[in-house]
Amino acid sequence: MSEELNELPEGWSFSPIGDLCDLVNGRAFKPKEWSDSGLPIIRIQNLNNPDSKFNHFDGEYADKHLVRPDDLLFAWSGTPGTSFGAHVWKGELALLNQHIFRVLFPEEYLDKNYFRLAINHKLDELIQNAHGGVGLRHVTKGKFEATKVSIPPLNEQKRIVNKIESLQSRSQRAREALAEVEPLLEQFRQSVLAAAFRGDLTADWRAAHPDIEPASEYLNSLSSELGEIKTRRGVPRNVSYRTDFKYPAFPSSWHFASIGDFLHLGALLDVKDGNHGANHPKTSEFTETGLPFITAAQVRDFTIDYDGAPKVSGKPLEKLRVGFTELDDVIITHKGTVGRTAINTSTCVLTPQTTYYRCRQNCFLPQYLMYYLSSPVFQEQLSSVMSQTTRNFVPISEQYNLFLLAPPLQEQIEIVRILNEAIQRIRDTEIFTSESTLQLTQLDQSILSKAFRGELVPQDPEDEPAAELLARIQAARAAEQATQKKRTSRRKTKKSTGRT
The missing domain is CATH 3.90.220.20 (DNA methylase specificity domains)
Incomplete structure (x- = not known):
């Protein structure tokens, strides 16, 4: 009206x-x-x-x-x-x-x-x-x-302006206070992840479970059991830790090795990105329905936006040869926006911007690996690789040379439990902050509506x-x-x- x-x-x-x-x-x-x-x-x-x-x-x-x-x-x-x-x-x-x-x-x-x-x-x-x-x-x-x-x-105009400015000044102070929450939450997120992969968050758990078999012993026995593992061409073994990487502190019961070496051990089943070159679908070939084609933009906040992804079907889909995911694959973005992670929960295919990590789940829990790839320990390695180039890009050949930390499986379960609780608290706070900001906007609009109906001042x-x-x-x-x-x-x- x-x-x-x-x-x-x-x-x-x-x-x-x-x-x-x-x-x-x-x-x-x-x-x-x-x-x-x-x-x-x-x-x-x-x-x-x-x-x-x-x-x-x-x-x-x-x-x-x-x-x-x-x-x-x-x-x-x-x-x-x-x-x-x-x-x-x-x-x-x-x-x-x-x-x-x-x-x-x-x-x-x-x-x-x-x-x-x-x-x-x-x-x-x-x-x-x-x-x-x-x-x-x-x-x-x-x-x-x-x-x-x-x-x-005219006099009422001045009274209205004074009242609006007074009320909006208060809402602006509240808005500025809320704006400070987001960077604090990100600092807290990174602090929790860093503590988790130093072993700090599970120090009491290790003290209460002194007889847990160290990860290195378990992985060596697994390697003997599995024998020679066939990997993709070009996967290196016996990779040395780069001198430009900061060496992390971690408990002695954890195993620290390159992605390439974990593939040769069999702890990782596969690491692969999406289709390059002529097989990559053209924009004109995307369809309204079909298999989600996951770009870096779809990976955010430990989730994948399958509905918002481009879709590929028919002959363009038939041309694709690699990048087909399985449930529980860990996805990381490695081109453009680098370092976002999530666990795959639906059938999809990856673009050259994303990589899947397929875990042997008695060696790596997918949620553990998702959190580790988001942690400062791994993100600093990604940053070091990107600093050597002019692009935000960490190709598969470089990812093989990056290092992972593998605690014993029972400790991984405890790390995931603690991080799930912490991340949920962060999300709850983010939702509260977002809703409060929206309420302030609605309050400002309500103030103006009342003002121009003559209801704000007498x-x-x-x-x-x-x-x-x-x-x-x-x-x-x-x-x-x-x-x-x-x-x-x-x-x-x-x-x-x-x-x-």
Whole structure:
């Protein structure tokens, strides 16, 4: 239901934005006009991001394009949710780029910050009526001017702004406090993983189980039992630990060896990435249904997004030769975004961005290996390999030379139990933080809705009614327009010097 159908408090009025102000569009500065000196050019990104770099202009300009501190501006073109909106300019003298209006109005009759908030309260309506597609849209001058906003008496406008700023200041402090939680949780996650793979988290468990067979003894007996293991071509054996890797501390009952050596021992059954070269499906060959084709983007937070993955079927699927996963394979991303891990729980095929690790589960628990591959011990090895190249890429040939820690199987079970509990606590906190942030956004929106319904601050019957205020605005604008007509129609241009 339109707000115009809602009853406004006594003394309030609705008004089209075009009856309150005049709009001046910015100049279409060409890249060849940019310079290293002169006045800064205000583009939409300079309104949305205070750290965004400015272009400058050192030439002739019209006075109407000169923006002064505290001018009201409206960005009317761009991406919904990021580009549109009214802003009070807090920078130095500058020049206005295209796709932004200077909003000129009689400031003695309309509070600037109230007007800014009132315009922004209508952004959803403006974007809904904007021209263009999903990505890039623009609000026409006519649609903007026809949009109606609620106008209270001038004194009440000021009371509303003060109240909103006070409440939003409190919600902003809460939002900033919540924003600090995420990096703290990541630090805690890494700290827990590091402690787990130093053996710190299971020190008491080892003391209570002194007779557990060391992993090295078990793996040696397994190797004797299995005999010579057939591996893929190129898998090295007897790999030496690289000197540029930091040697980890770990309990003496754990076994430390390369991925290549674990493959030759039989503790790992296979390590393989997805299809390269001519067999890799083209984008045009993906289908709505079929086998999920797992890229690095689908692996996040120890889970795999099968629904969001590209799908491959028919002849493109028949051409694939490698990368077919099995249940409980451990997946790691090794190209682009490197080092995310998850356990495979559904039939799928991997891209060249992802690798599966297939475990002999009486040697490596899949969950244990998933957590280990995410730990600082292993992630530092990945970083060292990537530091030798110009790409975020750790190929299979390099992964064979990376080292894994294998505790006794019973201790792996205890490590997984402890980490599952810790990771769940982290997830619960992340959910709480996300929900709290959403609630703050909803609270801010509720505050604005109440403000523009006249429910945020009390009305004062002594205030001049908005209808009279609007009449004053119309008279002031008419007088200004009359003055403009008396002036020469040809304005003198000015030279940009960086200051006026």
